[in-house]
Amino acid sequence: xxxxxGIERLLRDLAPQVLGAxxxxxxxxxxxxxxxxxxxxxxxxxxxAQGVPDHPKGWLITVASRRLTDQLxxxxxxxxxxxxxxxxxxxxxxxxxxxxxDGERASGxxxxxxxxxxxxxxxxxxxxxxxxxxxxxxxxxxxEIASAFLVPEPTxxxxxxxxxxxxxxxxxxxxxxxxxxWAGRLQVVLHVLYLMFNEGYAATSGEATSxxxxxxxxxxxxxxxxxxxxxxxxxxxxxxxxxxTEARRPARSALGGALVPLAEQDRTRWNSGQIAEGLALVxxxxxxxxxxxxxxxxxxxxxxxxxxxxxxxxxxxxxGLYNLLERITPSPVVTLNRAVAVAMVDxxxxxxxxxxxxETDERMAGHHRLAAVRAHCHxxxxxxxxxxxxxxxxxxxxxxxxxxxxxxARAAGLAAGAxxxxxxxxxxxxxxxxxxLEAGAGAGAPACGAGAGAREAGAAxxx
Amino acid sequence: xxxxxxxxxxxxxxxxxPESEKRAFMSDAGAIVDELIASGEWVGGEALADPSTxxxxxxxxxxxxxxxxxxxxxxxxxVGYCIVDCESQDRAVEIATRWPDARxxxxxxxxxxxxxxVEM
Numbered sequence: 001x002x003x004x005x006g007i008e009r010l011l012r013d014l015a016p017q018v019l020g021a022x023x024x025x026x027x028x029x030x031x032x033x034x035x036x037x038x039x040x041x042x043x044x045x046x047x048x049a050q051g052v053p054d055h056p057k058g059w060l061i062t063v064a065s066r067r068l069t070d071q072l073x074x075x076x077x078x079x080x081x082x083x084x085x086x087x088x089x090x091x092x093x094x095x096x097x098x099x100x101x102d103g104e105r106a107s108g109x110x111x112x113x114x115x116x117x118x119x120x121x122x123x124x125x126x127x128x129x130x131x132x133x134x135x136x137x138x139x140x141x142x143x144e145i146a147s148a149f150l151v152p153e154p155t156x157x158x159x160x161x162x163x164x165x166x167x168x169x170x171x172x173x174x175x176x177x178x179x180x181x182w183a184g185r186l187q188v189v190l191h192v193l194y195l196m197f198n199e200g201y202a203a204t205s206g207e208a209t210s211x212x213x214x215x216x217x218x219x220x221x222x223x224x225x226x227x228x229x230x231x232x233x234x235x236x237x238x239x240x241x242x243x244x245t246e247a248r249r250p251a252r253s254a255l256g257g258a259l260v261p262l263a264e265q266d267r268t269r270w271n272s273g274q275i276a277e278g279l280a281l282v283x284x285x286x287x288x289x290x291x292x293x294x295x296x297x298x299x300x301x302x303x304x305x306x307x308x309x310x311x312x313x314x315x316x317x318x319x320g321l322y323n324l325l326e327r328i329t330p331s332p333v334v335t336l337n338r339a340v341a342v343a344m345v346d347x348x349x350x351x352x353x354x355x356x357x358x359e360t361d362e363r364m365a366g367h368h369r370l371a372a373v374r375a376h377c378h379x380x381x382x383x384x385x386x387x388x389x390x391x392x393x394x395x396x397x398x399x400x401x402x403x404x405x406x407x408x409a410r411a412a413g414l415a416a417g418a419x420x421x422x423x424x425x426x427x428x429x430x431x432x433x434x435x436x437l438e439a440g441a442g443a444g445a446p447a448c449g450a451g452a453g454a455r456e457a458g459a460a461x462x463x
Numbered sequence: 464x465x466x467x468x469x470x471x472x473x474x475x476x477x478x479x480x481p482e483s484e485k486r487a488f489m490s491d492a493g494a495i496v497d498e499l500i501a502s503g504e505w506v507g508g509e510a511l512a513d514p515s516t517x518x519x520x521x522x523x524x525x526x527x528x529x530x531x532x533x534x535x536x537x538x539x540x541x542v543g544y545c546i547v548d549c550e551s552q553d554r555a556v557e558i559a560t561r562w563p564d565a566r567x568x569x570x571x572x573x574x575x576x577x578x579x580x581v582e583m
Contacts, residue, residue, distance in 0.1 A: 125550070127550070128503070150577075151548050155504075162503055203579045261582050403581070
């Protein structure tokens with residue numbers, strides 16, 4: 001069925017609100033989702049011909065409620081038949097009577113937020129939180145989510161249904177978390193949106209082009225959260241971070257999908273609209289809200305965005321921001337990124353000292369990004385042999401194909417440069433001119449987005 | 464991250480095992496697969512026919528040579544594989560540790576290269 005783009009967009013925006021309203025009324029996450037799907041399908045087939053109703057959301061809620069109550073009633077009848085027991089009183093959905101009492105107090109927007117809180121329930125693992133959020137809040141089909149994560153559809157279906165069972169088992173209610181838990185729960189929601197963005201950002205360098213754009217979904221959902229919580233500095237910071245990172249997308253891959261490092265990107269191809277919006281958001285947040293990790297990461301991305309060329313990058317300011325970030329959310333990935341800034345400000349030897357300390361951290365030891373940054377420092381220090389060997393070692397431990405290719409190319413470039421010293425001025429060995437090898441989060445980009453330790457070691461951490 | 468778990472066996476030892484022991488192996492493996500399906504980590508996997516049915520193919524100077532038997536001559540051969548999608552290599556190793564063949568022969572855990580990546 002092809003639906004007009006206008007109606008499709010409307011349905012996508014309304015879907016989480018309708019699902020939220022239905023779950024709030026009746027509970028039964030699973031059955032509610034089926035009922036909402038049926039209502040959306042009915043709308044997609046009827047509205048183009050009959051016109052969009054005056055109150056589209058009310059229409060969808062009515063249709064979905066009817067489907068759900070029919071379903072619950074027939075389930076109940078079947079259960080009774082099967083049990084062959086006459087119940088004194090029909091045990092209809094407990095919350096059924098509460099529907100009208102509950103009324104329409106909460107707006108549809110609040111329903112979206114409550115639905116996000118439910119999908120990002122702390123009892124779930126991050127992959128489950130992500131999958132469920134994409135399914136229930138973003139409205140992606142199970143097949144689309146499976147294709148985004150490159151797993152078979154039954155695997156993803158299982159992950160989603162287990163997540164729902166888990167939520168049901170915890171007895172989680174479809175309500176706002178109590179005031180005392182609010183901040184912690186919002187932190188989990190933001191972390192899930194951050195992971196969603198990272199997955200999408202890493203995927204856009206991939207070769208499979210039919211994968212849905214998770215970055216667009218993450219930005220859309222973060223915008224929705226920001227509309228609900230316009231004064232929250234971290235929500236603004238996360239949205240800014242996403243926009244400033246996404247802005248580089250047109251410049252980050254060369255023909256054939258090869259990754260172009262930040263320092264070599266054609267900055268005229270960066271999306272200026274997204275940069276302007278991201279800069280305004282982060283500036284506003286830093287001036288008005290308590291400081292947080294997303295804001296600092298966005299600020300780092302902003303410093304990069306403001307440099308017209310890589311050579312003009314204000315590394316001193318970036319180093320200061322990493323010092324700050326390390327105090328807010330200490331993690332080996334943040335330290336690794338700080339080392340990149342240290343190399344630019346205090347020189348490669350100082351950075352190598354910092355990396356030696358990281359070697360002893362078992363979360364980082366053997367990680368290809370640590371090896372890559374070390375190789376980069378050797379390159380800056382003029383030790384081409386150590387740099388080339390380091391890049392080869394890093395390539396060997398990378399589990400991302402584009403990153404491995406990039407690292408192999410760096411090693412090959414150094415070898416070629418060593419043979420042809422005459423071309424050093426423009427060859428890949430000319431690292432001293434400020435070729436910054438930024439480790440993901442350093443550029444405000446996902447921290448180790450595709451690395452093995454991505455989820456544990458994410459710079460923003462969400463902890 | 465996805466991981467390939469390669470299951471190694473000595474086919475001769477396997478053939479000599481009593482039927483009851485073989486059944487125990489298979490039901491142990493089946494239970495792990497069910498668990499991985501339930502956890503959403505199972506991506507796929509199959510058992511392979513006997514290594515003697517293998518054909519090894521090499522092309523040199525445009526000329527293909529096909530020989531019977533597996534690529535490497537060894538007592539232990541790949542007899543099956545699983546692909547799992549899990550959080551860490553530690554978790555993949557944990558799954559391999561529980562696989563029945565690990566008790567008798569061995570398992571090899573290999574991360575699968577992802578087509579995704581970010582610029583540095």
